[in-house]
Amino acid sequence: MSKEMFYTAMDLGTTKVCTLIARIGPEGELKVLGMGITPSMGMQKGLVESIQEAQGAVRSSLEEAQRYLGRGVSWTYLGVTGNHITCVNTSASLKTSQDDGTISSQDIQRLIESSCPDVPEGKEVLHVIPISYGVDGLEGVRNPIGLHAEEVQVESHAVLGDIPVLRNLVKAVEGCKLSVRSLVLQPLAAAEAILTESEREMGAVMVDIGGGTTDVVVFKMGSPWYTSVIPVGGNQLTRDLSVAIGSPFFVAEEIKTKWGHALPEEVPSDEEVQIPGFQGQPRRSVKRRTLCRPLHERLSETVKLVLLRLREEAGLRQLPPGGLVITGGTAEIPGLKELVQTFTSVPVRIGYPAGIMGLPSELKKPAFSTSVGTLLWGIKHQGEKRTYGNSQKVMGGHKSLVDRFRRKAEKVTT
Numbered sequence: 001m002s003k004e005m006f007y008t009a010m011d012l013g014t015t016k017v018c019t020l021i022a023r024i025g026p027e028g029e030l031k032v033l034g035m036g037i038t039p040s041m042g043m044q045k046g047l048v049e050s051i052q053e054a055q056g057a058v059r060s061s062l063e064e065a066q067r068y069l070g071r072g073v074s075w076t077y078l079g080v081t082g083n084h085i086t087c088v089n090t091s092a093s094l095k096t097s098q099d100d101g102t103i104s105s106q107d108i109q110r111l112i113e114s115s116c117p118d119v120p121e122g123k124e125v126l127h128v129i130p131i132s133y134g135v136d137g138l139e140g141v142r143n144p145i146g147l148h149a150e151e152v153q154v155e156s157h158a159v160l161g162d163i164p165v166l167r168n169l170v171k172a173v174e175g176c177k178l179s180v181r182s183l184v185l186q187p188l189a190a191a192e193a194i195l196t197e198s199e200r201e202m203g204a205v206m207v208d209i210g211g212g213t214t215d216v217v218v219f220k221m222g223s224p225w226y227t228s229v230i231p232v233g234g235n236q237l238t239r240d241l242s243v244a245i246g247s248p249f250f251v252a253e254e255i256k257t258k259w260g261h262a263l264p265e266e267v268p269s270d271e272e273v274q275i276p277g278f279q280g281q282p283r284r285s286v287k288r289r290t291l292c293r294p295l296h297e298r299l300s301e302t303v304k305l306v307l308l309r310l311r312e313e314a315g316l317r318q319l320p321p322g323g324l325v326i327t328g329g330t331a332e333i334p335g336l337k338e339l340v341q342t343f344t345s346v347p348v349r350i351g352y353p354a355g356i357m358g359l360p361s362e363l364k365k366p367a368f369s370t371s372v373g374t375l376l377w378g379i380k381h382q383g384e385k386r387t388y389g390n391s392q393k394v395m396g397g398h399k400s401l402v403d404r405f406r407r408k409a410e411k412v413t414t
Contacts, residue, residue, distance in 0.1 A: 006033075006069075007382070008076040008178075009375035010061070011186070012054070012169065014043050014212030014235060015329065017061040018371040019076070020363075021069050024379065029358030034073075036064030042172070045212035045231045046082025047165055054172035062176055075179045077378035079370050080126070080169060081186040081213050084162035087227045089131070090117045093153040101148045103135070108145060108152070115156040124166055126185055127159040131223045140221070157224050159185050182381070187215035187227055189373035192380070194327050194351030195219065203320025206351065207306055208369065209330035211235045216306055218314055219322070226314040230305050232298075234330035240294040245275055245286060255291060262299050262335035264292040299336065303343050323347030329367035 011018040021034035038060040042053030066072050092115035096103050116128050133141040134153035144152050161183075170180045190208045191200075200222045208215040212233045218226040237260075242252035259273050271288040310316045323346040326336060331350050341348045353364050353372040363372055 006073060007375060007378050008065075008073045009079070009371060009378050010058070010076045010173065011079045011371040011374060012043060012058065012172065013040055013079075013210055013370070014045060014233065015210070016040050016367075017057045018368065019058075019061040019065040020371055020375045021065050021073055022375055022379075025358060027357075030356055030375075031358055032360050032363070034065035034067070034069035035360075035363075036061035036066075036068075038064065040211075043212070045233070046080065046084075046229070048168040048172050051168065051172055051175070055175040058173055058178075059176045062178060073178065075181045076173065077374050078169065078173055078180045078183050079186040079189050079374045080161060080166065080183045081210070081215055081229050082161070082165060083213070083229055083231045084165045085126075085185065085227070085229045086123070086160050088117050088158050088160070089155060089225065090115045090128075090158055091153060091155045093134075093151055095151055096149055101150065103144045103147050103149055103152050105145050108133075108154075111152060111154045112156060115154050115158075117158045117160075119160065122163050123160045124163050125158060126161050126166075126183055127157070127188065129157045129159075129224055131155045131157055131225055132221055142222075157227070159188075159227055181378070184374050184377045185227060186210075186370045186374070187217040187229075188224055189377045190215070190327055190351075190369040191217055191219070191224070191373065192376040193353040193356070193369045193373035194325060196355075197222075199322040199325065202322035204322030205306075205310065205319055205324045207324065207326050207328075209233055209302065209326065209328040210370070211329065214302055214306065214328075216309060218310070218316070218320070220320065226310075228309050228313060230302070230309065232302055232305065234328070237295050237298045237330065240298050241291065244294045245291065247275060247278055251276055251278070256295065256333075259288055259291055260295050260333050261288075261292045262296055262333050262339040264289040264296055266335055266338075267292055295333065296339070299330075299333070299339055300343075303340055307343060319344055319346045321346065323349065325349055325351040327351035327366040327369040331366040 005023045007022050009020045017038050017040050019036040022032045025031045041057040042050035048054050094111050096107055098104055132155050133144045135141050135144050135147055135149040173180055187208050191206050200219045203220045206217050210233045214230040216228045217224050238253045238256055241256055242249050261267050267288045272285045273288050275284050275286050277283045337348050337350055353369055
């Protein structure tokens with residue numbers, strides 16, 4: 001079997017590193033051949049804090065995945081997030097080039113390229129994704145190729161990241177002799193795994209609460225329209241709980257996972273939890289409701305931050321009818337769906353990787369939405385390949401990065 005038939009995806013997060021290796025089966029099913037899940041080190045809120053520690057965690061995850069496969073891999077798609085991510089919606093127009101006035105695929109390619117925004121110094125374009133097209137003033141056209149027109153317009157969603165942050169992420173992976181074929185914004189990847197076509201078409205908000213960040217993406221008319229990263233995640237819940245009960249982080253994490261609830265009033269008033277002793281202190285009993293209150297407060301604050309971003313930055317006066325989908329490891333806390341529902345009148349659900357033929361049961365959890373989605377993104381955009389990190393062009397500044405992007409713009413047919 002040739003190397004080109006394998007796909008590798010890596011989620012280098014704050015809490016875990018997940019490496020997946022897969023291929024497509026004869027009936028179109030996903031065959032996960034290798035899986036490596038190890039604790040993350042040297043990462044905080046999407047940023048590399050220690051190259052050596054991050055590389056060690058990547059190496060462990062990669063070796064575990066390759067051990068399942070029985071052979072090595074040479075490249076991967078890599079998820080990226082962090083507060084350095086910015087987005088902007090752009091537009092562009094051009095005259096058709098064909099003699100008969102037909103819009104060609106080359107016209108659309110040039111149109112998307114021309115919609116690439118001006119890139120500030122120190123930033124790099126990660127994605128430019130068409131939202132919708134216009135043909136001679138007719139808006140909302142999905143696929144204008146083959147139509148007759150004098151002029152065609154496009155509205156695109158562009159995602160940018162800080163070059164130093166991206167270079168450090170790539171360095172952490174490439175230090176393990178694994179090249180990065182393309183970086184993928186994590187909320188866009190997670191949406192590949194959990195959003196239905198109906199939700200995308202109606203318009204929906206996906207919220208991915210990871211260990212270090214809460215990632216938000218808004219879909220309109222089937223395409224991403226707004227993205228944002230909030231530097232608060234599940235680890236903040238654990239820290240709050242650690243302070244509240246006076247226990248180490250790892251103890252608070254275990255208690256949060258086993259006994260946490262987003263709605264303290266839903267927990268029996270007489271239920272107690274045994275807190276392990278620490279540094280010679282005896283074990284003690286604490287009301288479960290007491291443990292859940294700091295989690296409730298932090299989760300409520302996080303939901304309010306998401307809604308504030310949607311209102312103030314995205315300009316949404318009301319949420320889209322497709323509702324709000326919550327995913328990520330924190331989404332597994334009982335009562336979260338009901339808590340979020342108290343803040344909005346639109347449908348709310350917990351998002352699991354689903355509807356993916358061949359997906360192993362152990363990956364059908366909210367905590368693996370980004371990992372599975374990055375793999376699906378790589379399969380869907382397999383022609384996308386970019387150079388990062390060690391090239392002199394990166395050292396030279398943002399103009400060469402834009403040039404490189406424009407030579408390898410997103411395909412129109414997605």
